[in-house]
Amino acid sequence: MKKMAKLFGIAALVLAASTVANAAKIGLVISTQNNPFFVTLKEGAEGKAKDLGDELIVLDSQNDPSKELANVEDLLVKGIDVLLINPTDSDAVVSAVRAANRQKVPVVTLDRAANKGKVVSHVASDNVFGGEMAGNYIIEKLGGKGKVVELEGIPGTTAARDRGQGFNKSAKGKLDIVAKQPADFDRTKGLTVMENILQAQPEIDAVFAHNDEMALGATKAIEATGRNIMVVGFDATDDAVAAVKAGNLAATVAQKPAEIGAKGVEIADKIAKKEEVPANVPVALELITK
Helix, strand or coil, rough: HHHHHHHHHHHHHHHHHHHHCCCCCCEECCCCCHHHHHHHHHHHHHHHHHHHHCEEEEHHHHHCHHHHHHHHHHHHHHHCCCCEEECCCCCCHHHHHHHHHHHCCEEEEEEECCCCCCEEEEEEEEHHHHHHHHHHHHHHHHHCEEEEEEEECCCCCHHHHHHHHHHHHHHHCEEEEEEEECCCCCHHHHHHHHHHHHHHHCCCEEEEEECHHHHHHHHHHHHHCCCCCCEEEECCCHHHHHHHHHCCCCEEECCHHHHHHHHHHHHHHHHCCCCCCEEEEECCCCEEEC
């Protein structure tokens, strides 16, 4: 009996060692952890890594491309199998992607793409379609025409470019975009930029912000003036969904950041196991309204 128990114990240890040996070592570089969207993305990635038994190392770039490159170099020294990266900027990230390419470490981009360098797979929502959804909603609510403001994200990011492209496509010939200005996906900047626009523009019917943080900043600026202006955001963060339910925000285009993070780890795990993966992995969108 003791001999059998000993054999079972040895088998369990062998199985555990085999599981550890098969575990992928994945590096995840996040653009910032000051934005609830990317916090949720990280949590989704961590949850999936735990389910798969993979090791996940997460580093924060603090919206700084030089910090981003340093993070990637740090992970490459640690001997990761796959690099997941959520770029601070689609152009600036190229140096980090190429650093991984030189070390033959496969790269997967999340939410924002890289404009150059070899990337095995890109996991993101269809931001162009999301921008169109926002534009079409505003057109519907304004009865087909109106004066609108567009608060843009960080210049150079694919998210800002694609959301703006989709919005402008739907707005063309219907909405008069009276102001268009970057607020860098930041709530405080969204507030400040919107305050300046409100002073300069006596007639505004609606605002489309490339993300919820800017949208929430814009609503604060609008509330202070007492003007009735509809605001639509993008990302469906917890704060934004609560603002929609409270009637302070008209709508938000719902990405699923947790799913983007989870899908990223899933793809990385397959790459580490030498399985085929798609070049683009879309994550569904929906419009959240009251």
